[in-house]
Amino acid sequence: MTDNGGQNVRKLWTPFNVIVGIILAAGAVLTVMRFTQGIGAVTNLDNNNPWGLWIGFDLLCGVALAAGGYVTSAACYIFGLKRYHSAVRPAILTAFLGYALVVLALHYDVGRPWRLPYPIFVSQGTSSLLFEVGLCVFLYLTVLFIEFTPAAFEWLGFKKIRALVVKLTLILTIFGVVLSTLHQSSLGALFMIAPSKLHPLWYSSYLPVYFFISSMFAGMSMVIFESTLAHRYLSRHMDDTHHQEAPGVALGFAKAAAFVMAGYLGIKLIGIAIDDHWRLLATGWGVWYLVEVIGFVAFPAFLFAMGVRERNLIFVRWAAAWTVLGIVLNRLNISVIAFNYHLPSHERYIPSLMEIGTSVFIVTLGIVIYRFITTRMPVLHEHPDYSTHSPGQERT
Amino acid sequence: MNTLFFTLQDFMVHTKGITYLIMGGLLVALPLFWWFLTDRDDENETWRQ
Amino acid sequence: MGISRRKFIGCLGALALGPAMGIPGTARGASNKEFAGWPGSLGVLHDITKCIGCRKCESACHRVNNLPDPETSFEDLNVLDQKRRTGADVFTVVNRVDNTSPVFIKTQCNHCLEPACASACFVNALKKTPEGAVVYNEKLCVGCRYCMVACPFNIPAYEYHKALAPRVTKCTMCHPRMLEGKRPGCVEDCPAGALISGTRDELLAYAWDRIRTYPERYVPHVYGQHEMGGTSWLYLSGLPFSRVGMREDLGTKSAPELTAGPLSAVPVVVGLWPVLLTGVYAISKRKEKIAEQEKQAAVADAVDQSRKEAQNRMETLRKKWDQEKQSAINFEVKKALEEAAVKASEPSQTKEDE
Numbered sequence: 001m002t003d004n005g006g007q008n009v010r011k012l013w014t015p016f017n018v019i020v021g022i023i024l025a026a027g028a029v030l031t032v033m034r035f036t037q038g039i040g041a042v043t044n045l046d047n048n049n050p051w052g053l054w055i056g057f058d059l060l061c062g063v064a065l066a067a068g069g070y071v072t073s074a075a076c077y078i079f080g081l082k083r084y085h086s087a088v089r090p091a092i093l094t095a096f097l098g099y100a101l102v103v104l105a106l107h108y109d110v111g112r113p114w115r116l117p118y119p120i121f122v123s124q125g126t127s128s129l130l131f132e133v134g135l136c137v138f139l140y141l142t143v144l145f146i147e148f149t150p151a152a153f154e155w156l157g158f159k160k161i162r163a164l165v166v167k168l169t170l171i172l173t174i175f176g177v178v179l180s181t182l183h184q185s186s187l188g189a190l191f192m193i194a195p196s197k198l199h200p201l202w203y204s205s206y207l208p209v210y211f212f213i214s215s216m217f218a219g220m221s222m223v224i225f226e227s228t229l230a231h232r233y234l235s236r237h238m239d240d241t242h243h244q245e246a247p248g249v250a251l252g253f254a255k256a257a258a259f260v261m262a263g264y265l266g267i268k269l270i271g272i273a274i275d276d277h278w279r280l281l282a283t284g285w286g287v288w289y290l291v292e293v294i295g296f297v298a299f300p301a302f303l304f305a306m307g308v309r310e311r312n313l314i315f316v317r318w319a320a321a322w323t324v325l326g327i328v329l330n331r332l333n334i335s336v337i338a339f340n341y342h343l344p345s346h347e348r349y350i351p352s353l354m355e356i357g358t359s360v361f362i363v364t365l366g367i368v369i370y371r372f373i374t375t376r377m378p379v380l381h382e383h384p385d386y387s388t389h390s391p392g393q394e395r396t
Numbered sequence: 397m398n399t400l401f402f403t404l405q406d407f408m409v410h411t412k413g414i415t416y417l418i419m420g421g422l423l424v425a426l427p428l429f430w431w432f433l434t435d436r437d438d439e440n441e442t443w444r445q
Numbered sequence: 446m447g448i449s450r451r452k453f454i455g456c457l458g459a460l461a462l463g464p465a466m467g468i469p470g471t472a473r474g475a476s477n478k479e480f481a482g483w484p485g486s487l488g489v490l491h492d493i494t495k496c497i498g499c500r501k502c503e504s505a506c507h508r509v510n511n512l513p514d515p516e517t518s519f520e521d522l523n524v525l526d527q528k529r530r531t532g533a534d535v536f537t538v539v540n541r542v543d544n545t546s547p548v549f550i551k552t553q554c555n556h557c558l559e560p561a562c563a564s565a566c567f568v569n570a571l572k573k574t575p576e577g578a579v580v581y582n583e584k585l586c587v588g589c590r591y592c593m594v595a596c597p598f599n600i601p602a603y604e605y606h607k608a609l610a611p612r613v614t615k616c617t618m619c620h621p622r623m624l625e626g627k628r629p630g631c632v633e634d635c636p637a638g639a640l641i642s643g644t645r646d647e648l649l650a651y652a653w654d655r656i657r658t659y660p661e662r663y664v665p666h667v668y669g670q671h672e673m674g675g676t677s678w679l680y681l682s683g684l685p686f687s688r689v690g691m692r693e694d695l696g697t698k699s700a701p702e703l704t705a706g707p708l709s710a711v712p713v714v715v716g717l718w719p720v721l722l723t724g725v726y727a728i729s730k731r732k733e734k735i736a737e738q739e740k741q742a743a744v745a746d747a748v749d750q751s752r753k754e755a756q757n758r759m760e761t762l763r764k765k766w767d768q769e770k771q772s773a774i775n776f777e778v779k780k781a782l783e784e785a786a787v788k789a790s791e792p793s794q795t796k797e798d799e
Binding site: 037038080110118119130131182 | 530531532533561563564565566567568569570585586587588589590591593594597599601602604606607608610611612692694695696700701703704706707708710711714715718719722723725726729730733
Binding site: 401402403404405406407408409412415418419422423426427430434 | 478480481482483484558559560563564569573575674699700701702705708711712715716719720723727
């Protein structure tokens with residue numbers, strides 16, 4: 001993978017472009033199949049397993065990993081941690097793209113995607129947690145879009161409207177945190193309606209809290225992880241401020257993530273205690289649960305702590321990637337792996353290659369759009385006309 | 397408001413519907429009130445006893 | 446929120462004994478409301494001990510609902526040996542409990558009093574009707590399939606192979622027929638008396654009556670009385686229900702009760718989060734302002750201090766200078782005077798000086 005978007009001579013047949021091209025072409029074929037032959041033609045979903053990879057990965061993981069947007073903007077604008085300023089724009093962009101792709105993925109998963117606005121505009125099923133999720137995702141996507149527009153306006157040179165949006169920064173950030181709190185937790189609460197289907201080690205009345213708390217360190221880890229990748233491949237588009245602030249952001253978020261993870265482990269333990277599920281830990285499912293909680297939460301939390309103590313960014317980066325994997329594992333456990341655990345193995349769901357292909361296609365689409373935007377708009381660097389280093393400009 | 401409900405489900409659809417409207421109102425009202433509260437903060441540093 | 450479980454169960458238990466139903470929600474205005482379901486709503490009692498596995502109910506169901514014919518005809522009883530479930534165009538199935546047993550059980554939507562599917566639906570496409578049936582409105586359905594996730598009995602099915610307008614499908618308790626005053630198709634065609642329709646209250650009373658009259662024939666449990674808050678479809682069995690493939694671990698909490706907690710947390714977050722976050726913002730902003738003021742004060746102080754020091758130094762310098770100047774003047778004056786004095790005593794001393 002080489003970055004060739006900038007001022008270099010553009011080569012068409014780079015390995016990155018070839019791989020992306022193949023994936024996008026395959027995605028186009030799958031899209032046509034999905035919308036001409038139905039969901040059943042491309043997925044292994046059935047009547048016992050109505051939700052698969054497209055919900056478990058594309059929706060649940062997509063939303064959790066896009067939490068970097070609200071975490072970073074809250075740190076910078078609400079808690080006043082100005083050192084994180086250069087991380088806000090990339091995080092907002094990732095969040096916006098993440099949510100946009102979640103909505104795109106939903107178009108594949110639901111039966112009649114053109115009716116996706118129905119819950120908001122036609123018939124409000126207010127007793128459903130999915131209604132809450134849908135409303136919040138819709139509103140938050142709008143908020144993220146507005147939050148990101150200053151970068152586009154700087155690129156396009158629309159000064160007046162940019163100044164107007166910048167004035168809304170604080171209120172948009174607060175809205176963003178409120179909406180994120182609600183839908184991150186509600187995604188967990190979706191499963192509270194099915195206590196008979198989700199394995200008791202994962203089913204808990206704390207599910208919404210677990211989802212919300214884990215979204216925080218998911219977001220922070222994703223910011224670190226994404227910044228690592230961006231430094232490797234998009235370094236030329238970063239300004240000095242970004243380069244100087246990045247290690248501080250990584251160490252600061254590592255510290256925060258480690259401590260939040262400690263708290264998360266604490267409430268996970270309490271969850272086991274209040275439901276008295278200690279004995280289940282000794283079963284096969286219990287071992288798997290411990291793999292998730294110890295291997296993918298406690299271990300990376302410790303790695304983060306070591307990284308912070310030693311001021312070792314390599315530890316921090318590995319811990320971030322490991323935590324991201326842990327979030328994916330947790331969301332898949334709840335939605336697919338430990339869901340319907342009681343069914344005999346031949347009735348269980350295993351995603352089809354075409355389902356996996358569609359998910360890969362959507363992630364690839366995200367990477368391509370991210371690269372397109374960051375190589376053009378002032379995301380990883382500040383626009384010279386609006387730089388905070390020249391006096392009289394408000395930071396955005 | 398005096399609709400008779402026979403199922404918790406219908407009751408919840410009704411009450412949560414109203415709650416969502418109130419929530420929308422709150423999200424508008426709270427920022428406005430904060431603005432009203434802090435609007436004159438910078439005017440001067442004196443006060444009436 | 447809402448219902449106290451014990452009261453809810455108590456209420457249903459009272460129903461079984463058949464007293465007159467009070468108007469639900471008499472505790473109006475209190476947070477502890479009670480709901481006992483639509484009064485006089487209908488249901489079906491399935492006496493598993495009487496089912497002979499003839500599949501007449503299945504064929505009746507297909508006929509009245511205009512469902513496409515299955516691959517094997519309804520006469521073929523071999524399918525009873527496979528474990529089947531409801532599907533996109535199969536609203537009800539009869540399964541043999543196990544290969545050797547003469548016990549059969551019919552499965553279809555149980556029409557919960559507080560349906561999990563309706564609670565889960567974010568467009569209200571599923572509804573509990575006053576007649577007792579849970580019906581689906583395909584004009585609203587988005588196809589998210591959360592109803593299927595929510596259903597504790599794994600009943601709703603989906604038309605996965607329709608590209609344009611896939612629907613969720615399930616038994617409607619023959620709601621259109623009910624409105625005409627007819628019985629559900631399956632009940633009407635059952636030759637063994639294993640299906641009886643009536644109001645749920647009557648059926649419950651009848652079921653318990655059967656259990657009391659034939660205690661050796663039935664397990665003392667009417668399935669559906671309390672399961673998931675109660676269902677309109679009720680079951681009597683000679684074997685424990687878990688042995689006939691029905692889950693006994695569903696609990697008695699209805700779906701809306703399961704989600705009431707997180708749902709009621711939502712408005713609290715909306716009400717308080719902006720307050721909390723604005724507070725944090727204001728505090729951090731104020732700290733910043735104070736830090737700035739302190740910095741400015743410190744700078745001003747330092748400037749003041751250094752100016753004073755400079756002034757002092759200047760003063761002393763000037764004084765010193767003045768002194769030096771004075772002394773220089775004095776010296777010069779003295780010198781001039783002396784010179785004058787010398788000139789006066791010329792010339793003898795001049796030579797001495799040189």
